[in-house]
Amino acid sequence: MADLIGADLATRTLPLSGFHGGSGAASLSVAKPATRISLRAKPDAVSALSGALGLSLPVKAKTSASSNGRHALWLGPDEWLVIDENGADLMAAVASSNVLHSATDISHRNTALIVKGHGADVAINGGCPQDLSLAAFPVGACSRTVLAKAEIVLLRTAEDTFRVECWRSFSPYVSTLLAEAAEDAGN
Amino acid sequence: MLLIYCPYCEEERSELEFRQAGDAHIARPTNMTEMTDEDFEAFFFLRDNVKGLTFERWRHLNGCGRFFNAARDTVSDKFLTTYKAGLPRPDLGTLRPATEATVETYEATESDAK
Numbered sequence: 001m002a003d004l005i006g007a008d009l010a011t012r013t014l015p016l017s018g019f020h021g022g023s024g025a026a027s028l029s030v031a032k033p034a035t036r037i038s039l040r041a042k043p044d045a046v047s048a049l050s051g052a053l054g055l056s057l058p059v060k061a062k063t064s065a066s067s068n069g070r071h072a073l074w075l076g077p078d079e080w081l082v083i084d085e086n087g088a089d090l091m092a093a094v095a096s097s098n099v100l101h102s103a104t105d106i107s108h109r110n111t112a113l114i115v116k117g118h119g120a121d122v123a124i125n126g127g128c129p130q131d132l133s134l135a136a137f138p139v140g141a142c143s144r145t146v147l148a149k150a151e152i153v154l155l156r157t158a159e160d161t162f163r164v165e166c167w168r169s170f171s172p173y174v175s176t177l178l179a180e181a182a183e184d185a186g187n
Numbered sequence: 188m189l190l191i192y193c194p195y196c197e198e199e200r201s202e203l204e205f206r207q208a209g210d211a212h213i214a215r216p217t218n219m220t221e222m223t224d225e226d227f228e229a230f231f232f233l234r235d236n237v238k239g240l241t242f243e244r245w246r247h248l249n250g251c252g253r254f255f256n257a258a259r260d261t262v263s264d265k266f267l268t269t270y271k272a273g274l275p276r277p278d279l280g281t282l283r284p285a286t287e288a289t290v291e292t293y294e295a296t297e298s299d300a301k
Contacts, residue, residue, distance in 0.1 A: 061196045061251070076251035077195050129188065129201035143196075146203050146249045 015111045015168040021179040025119025025186035028178055031112035031163060037090045039072075039080045041101035052097035053082065053090070064142040064155060073142040073155055081144075081153055081165070083112075110153075111168045113175060116161045119185035124154065124162055126181025134159060150174050189264065191245065194271045195253045208244040210234055211256040212276060238262060242276060245269070 014033060022028035041049055043059070050056045055067040058074040065072045069085035084090055094103045115123055121132035127148035131137060142155040150173055153165040166174045189202040216222060216230055235241075241261050246254045258267040258279060268277055 061198070076253055079252065129203055144250055144252075145200075151249050 015171045016113070016175055019175055021175070022115070022117070022123070022182040023119070023186035024117070026115055026117040026123035026178075026182040028175065028182060029114045029116070031114050032085060033087065033107075034112070035084045035087050035090050035105070035107045036110055036165075037082045037094065038104045038106050039082055039094060039101065040078055040103075041099070042078060045097070045099040045101050048097045048099040049094055049101060052093050054093075062137075062141050062143050064140050066140070071155065073153060075144050075153070083165075109167055110165050111171050113164045113166070113171075113178060114161065115164055115178060115182070116158075117182075117185075118160055119182070120160050120162050122185035123178060123182040124164065126184060127177050128152070128154070130154070132156075132162075147174055148177055150177075189266070191257070191266055192269050193247045193250060193253075194255050194269050195251045196247065200247070200250055204247060204249040206246050206248045208246045208254060211242040211244045240267070240279065244272070 014030070016030045019030050020028065039049070039057075046057050046059060053070065053072065055065045055070060055072055057072050057080055058065050061074060063074050070088070071083045071085075073081040073083070075081055082090055082094075091103055091105050094101060117123075121137075124147070125132055128145055130143060130145050132154075137143075137154075137156055139156050139159055142153065144151065144153045146152065147164070147166070150166055150170040152174065155163040155165070157163055164174065164178070190199040191202055191205050192199050193205075213230070216226075219227065222230075238261060241259055243257050243259055244254055245257050246252070254272050255269055256272060256274070257269040258277065259265065260267065267279065270277055
């Protein structure tokens with residue numbers, strides 16, 4: 001171990017590290033690292049898992065629940081994406097529920113971009129076919145969908161702010177495409 | 188772009204989020220080891236290629252991820268209805284439009300286009 005003192009230890013580089021972009025209409029920034037799990041469970045386990053996570057898992061399509069930097073996003077009838085922006089150990093949290101479920105740690109599979117500005121919806125619609133008007137996609141709405149050729153998960157955190165979750169290997173594609181679309185959104 | 192109604196998301200989404208997944212309502216035999224080759228071939232390989240109404244499985248791949256069934260007209264590409272997997276074929280007597288009149292053929296829609 002003594003040999004390691006003073007050595008250059010490996011440092012983790014986040015995907016999109018240092019990326020910034022966008023336009024006056026829609027600014028792009030990289031979301032802070034977060035822990036994430038892909039959670040699957042049958043309806044009879046939902047209440048116990050909700051208690052273990054400290055928020056009620058949404059059971060209605062396209063809805064999410066948020067509490068203290070922790071978000072649970074409905075992806076499918078038995079599938080949720082849970083994100084904790086404070087880096088809490090979500091695997092331990094769901095394991096304490098003692099009900100049958102399937103949880104996979106995907107903290108490092110995904111990365112996220114924050115799209116913010118009055119043209120944020122226009123920028124995302126540059127590659128995403130969903131209706132992002134406030135009537136169809138209100139604050140708190142979430143959906144797995146596509147951004148051109150990449151799969152993304154959208155979460156509207158405010159009227160003018162979206163969180164765009166994508167796989168880390170897709171992040172150069174997603175960020176470049178959003179940067180182009182954000183330029184167009186300003187015109 | 189087609190809009191397809193997902194019975195699980197309970198709204199219409201773009202066709203870009205969906206994938207077709209073959210014919211619907213094909214029951215997997217329980218006696219595969221006793222079947223004749225001809226019967227197995229019929230179950231496994233042979234499909235109708237109908238012109239008009241067909242029942243298909245679709246998957247909301249880039250959405251909720253669920254498989255569901257759809258009744259679709261192969262001529263007009265119109266989805267007559269979609270329903271959750273496991274449900275029986277819907278009664279199409281009320282859903283099916285009068286075919287010849289509503290099918291959009293090239294001759295009917297484009298041939299006299301200026």
